[in-house]
Amino acid sequence: MKIILFMAQSVNGMIARKNLSEDFLSNENFSDFKKLSEKCGCFIIGRKTYDAVTQYNEINFDDVNCKKIVVSRKKINIKNFIVAHSPEDALEKADAEGCRSVLLTGGATINSAFMQKNLVDEIIVNVNPFVLGEGIGIFSESNFENNLELVTVKKLREGIVQLRYKVVK
Numbered sequence: 001m002k003i004i005l006f007m008a009q010s011v012n013g014m015i016a017r018k019n020l021s022e023d024f025l026s027n028e029n030f031s032d033f034k035k036l037s038e039k040c041g042c043f044i045i046g047r048k049t050y051d052a053v054t055q056y057n058e059i060n061f062d063d064v065n066c067k068k069i070v071v072s073r074k075k076i077n078i079k080n081f082i083v084a085h086s087p088e089d090a091l092e093k094a095d096a097e098g099c100r101s102v103l104l105t106g107g108a109t110i111n112s113a114f115m116q117k118n119l120v121d122e123i124i125v126n127v128n129p130f131v132l133g134e135g136i137g138i139f140s141e142s143n144f145e146n147n148l149e150l151v152t153v154k155k156l157r158e159g160i161v162q163l164r165y166k167v168v169k
């Protein structure tokens with residue numbers, strides 16, 4: 001299965017404010033998230049992202065037409081979401097749903113959990129024209145490193161640049 005990490009970030013790699021708000025990022029990123037999720041057929045998010053997005057953002061996950069997986073160690077139920085308890089469990093569940101690719105889309109902690117296990121094949125970042133001195137970065141501090149191969153650079157609307165990389169394994 002192909003695993004693509006997609007994130008919208010400031011120029012210095014911030015994906016949210018300390019209070020979890022993403023108000024400095026353009027809504028333009030949501031249309032990419034929706035497009036890529038629907039192309040993959042499935043997106044995977046961490047439980048805190050589910051909570052933050054439903055609290056702070058204009059984004060409505062119901063508008064995205066694909067399988068939706070939330071990862072949590074807890075026994076929880078979320079309407080219209082499949083709950084998985086680890087990265088591997090999320091991928092097994094996506095596979096059981098017939099997905100051949102998935103979009104992993106934050107936040108920092110779940111991104112690092114997948115990277116540490118060397119599960120990510122591609123990274124797409126939408127770099128927004130903003131710098132933010134304090135906040136949540138694209139990865140939580142964690143012990144991994146990878147070389148990347150640049151695949152495409154696209155100029156999008158509202159000053160966003162989309163970088164697509166292959167993870168060298």
Ligand SMILES: NC(=O)c1ccc[n+]([C@@H]2O[C@H](COP(=O)([O-])OP(=O)(O)OC[C@H]3O[C@@H](n4cnc5c(N)ncnc54)[C@H](OP(=O)(O)O)[C@@H]3O)[C@@H](O)[C@H]2O)c1
Pocket residue numbers: 006007008009014015016017019020021022025045046047048049050052053071072073074084085086087105106107108109110111113136140
């Ligand atoms: N700009 C963007 O593109 C973008 C995209 C997504 C998210 N965000 C932002 O990112 C922020 C949230 O990031 P975050 O790092 O705080 O949280 P997160 O990664 O979204 O979620 C963390 C939670 O995921 C679960 N989890 C993480 N690793 C796990 C593992 N190995 N096994 C099982 N469960 C695991 C745990 O849930 P439990 O505590 O329930 O066990 C953990 O508390 C929010 O502000 C959100 O708005 C931004």
